[in-house]
Amino acid sequence: PPPSFCLLSRMGGLVSTAVASGGGLAGCLALRSVTGLVGTMAGSCFGTCCASCACQACSMACKGTSQGARIGYLLLLVVGVVLALVARFQLASLMRDWEGVALAECDTDLCAGNQAVYRISASLFFFFALLGSLCACSGGFAASAHRGFWALKLFAWTVLLTVSLWVPNGFFDAYASVSRVASVLFVLYQGLLLIDFAYVWNGKWVALDEEADGFQWRAGILTVCVALYACCFTAIGFMYSLYTGEGCGFSRAVVTVSLLAILLFTGIGVSPIAPHGALLPSAVIAGDCVYLAYSALSSNPQAECNPFSGGSTDGHETLHLVVGLAMAGVSIAFKANSAASSSHLLAAPEQPTLLPLSASGVTAGMEPAAETSVSADEAEDENGPLEDDAHFFHLMMAISCMYFGTLLTDWGTASPDHDDISQYDVGWASAWVKVGTQWSIIVMYIWTLIAPALFPDRDFE
Numbered sequence: 516p517p518p519s520f521c522l523l524s525r526m527g528g529l530v531s532t533a534v535a536s537g538g539g540l541a542g543c544l545a546l547r548s549v550t551g552l553v554g555t556m557a558g559s560c561f562g563t564c565c566a567s568c569a570c571q572a573c574s575m576a577c578k579g580t581s582q583g584a585r586i587g588y589l590l591l592l593v594v595g596v597v598l599a600l601v602a603r604f605q606l607a608s609l610m611r612d613w614e615g616v617a618l619a620e621c622d623t624d625l626c627a628g629n630q631a632v633y634r635i636s637a638s639l640f641f642f643f644a645l646l647g648s649l650c651a652c653s654g655g656f657a658a659s660a661h662r663g664f665w666a667l668k669l670f671a672w673t674v675l676l677t678v679s680l681w682v683p684n685g686f687f688d689a690y691a692s693v694s695r696v697a698s699v700l701f702v703l704y705q706g707l708l709l710i711d712f713a714y715v716w717n718g719k720w721v722a723l724d725e726e727a728d729g730f731q732w733r734a735g736i737l738t739v740c741v742a743l744y745a746c747c748f749t750a751i752g753f754m755y756s757l758y759t760g761e762g763c764g765f766s767r768a769v770v771t772v773s774l775l776a777i778l779l780f781t782g783i784g785v786s787p788i789a790p791h792g793a794l795l796p797s798a799v800i801a802g803d804c805v806y807l808a809y810s811a812l813s814s815n816p817q818a819e820c821n822p823f824s825g826g827s828t829d830g831h832e833t834l835h836l837v838v839g840l841a842m843a844g845v846s847i848a849f850k851a852n853s854a855a856s857s858s859h860l861l862a863a864p865e866q867p868t869l870l871p872l873s874a875s876g877v878t879a880g881m882e883p884a885a886e887t888s889v890s891a892d893e894a895e896d897e898n899g900p901l902e903d904d905a906h907f908f909h910l911m912m913a914i915s916c917m918y919f920g921t922l923l924t925d926w927g928t929a930s931p932d933h934d935d936i937s938q939y940d941v942g943w944a945s946a947w948v949k950v951g952t953q954w955s956i957i958v959m960y961i962w963t964l965i966a967p968a969l970f971p972d973r974d975f976e
Contacts, residue, residue: 520813581902584662588912591672592639596919599635603628603923618681625942629924633687636920638675640913642668649908658901661909691927694917698926701918702948706956708853709803710963713796720795736795745800747777747805758812763820766812769950773808776802776957780964791963800960807953814946821941 522776602610607628610618621627646668649660679687724732751774758766780800784792815821875970911922926944 516919520830545720567741568639575914581662581905585908587665587910588643589670589773592912592915592919594915595639596923599632599919599923602631602635606629613680617682617684620684627926629691629826630684630687632923633691634682635676637687638672638679639692639916641675642672643909643913645918647906647913650905650909653901657905661901661905687718691920691924695926696917697914697920699948700950703955705853706952706959709956710796710800710960713799714963716799717793717795721793729852740794741799741804747801750805750809754809754812757822758815760819763817765817765946766815766820768812773804773953778805780957780961781965783961788968791967792964794961795889802955803956804953807949807956811946811949814941814943814949816942833929852935867878 531852600923607624610616610631611621611624613619621630646660649657651657674730720732720896724730726738751770754766754770755838759770778798780795781794783789784797786796813821813823923944925942926948928944930941
């Protein structure tokens with residue numbers, strides 16, 4: 516008979532002897548021997564299974580679709596943001612006690628928290644930069660690296676993050692300086708994306724209205740415009756009542772400039788000066804201006820001018836922590852995704868154009884992108900070729916990592932007074948960056964409206 520049969524027979528004999536002995540000493544010893552043998556065999560089998568699973572996870576590509584890969588990268592970015600917030604606000608004092616790492620050189624919790632954020636941001640930056648470099652070289656391996664090998668990629672990021680603990684703090688101070696410059700460019704690019712979105716949305720709905728027999732699309736445009744403007748003016752009144760108290764000149768100026776700018780570019784958009792203008796793009800830009808104004812007022816560190824800057828959680832610390840982490844992670848991931856999905860804006864146009872302008876909001880520069888060498892079906896195929904914009908996606912993700920590292924440290928000017936997770940962007944630096952972003956969007960949008968009138972000899976169609 517096979518050895519396994521003999522072993523089972525002997526085990527059965529031992530158990531039978533123990534039972535027949537009426538619980539004697541020999542029976543107890545036999546039962547203990549059997550229990551130890553079974554435990555050893557079970558532990559050996561469990562360890563073998565774990566080792567086998569680990570080997571398969573590291574060796575197989577585990578490739579998925581392109582869309583699935585992008586969702587995975589965005590989730591990784593959310594994890595990075597959440598980890599950075601927890602490290603800064605919850606683990607800073609603990610990390611200062613870690614002997615042998617660079618974080619122990621910090622004298623304050625603020626220093627340790629900021630350095631931890633920079634390390635998480637930098638590790639993700641180099642992670643996406645490496646993937647972008649691989650995707651710049653088209654080929655089967657690049658496609659596999661982009662869509663698969665998730666176990667190895669997560670392990671690589673973990674190694675980068677762990678090694679960064681021993682890298683001197685001076686390196687990350689330099690990284691933070693570069694990140695601030697890249698973050699400014701990232702914010703400006705977000706404004707360009709918004710203007711592009713507003714024109715494209717208007718162009719699509721106008722085209723559908725021209726093809727339709729009824730007025731449903733025109734009614735939809737008017738409904739959206741009325742709703743957006745109603746929300747804008749209601750929010751402006753709300754900000755005037757809560758944020759513009761005595762000695763709050765900054766807040767009063769931000770709200771007033773926002774109101775005047777909305778009235779200005781809305782009037783230009785529907786005037787003969789800009790025959791290509793429309794009400795819907797102006798409503799979208801107005802909504803974003805009001806949001807940026809509110810966000811800037813929320814970043815005001817003056818308690819008397821910011822009624823919600825106290826960081827009071829009313830006993831709901833856990834809920835407040837979870838909501839703050841979720842909102843920060845999702846909002847940054849959304850910005851990263853919008854930037855990473857906009858490679859068409861940087862493509863060379865077939866003819867010189869300033870910005871997407873036409874009677875319907877769409878021009879040659881805004882036409883659907885020409886078909887690339889990789890079709891949509893091939894991109895969703897696990898074994899299909901690498902999509903053409905994969906390297907651009909990873910580039911935008913890398914810059915997004917620099918952006919969240921800058922944002923979560925209040926652009927390098929974080930104050931120890933703001934030690935609550937809801938105040939990660941409270942400070943004058945964040946407030947002025949948001950105001951500057953709003954002004955840049957206003958200037959760019961007004962430029963798209965008046966440029967054809969200022970330069971009639973140029974063809975913007």
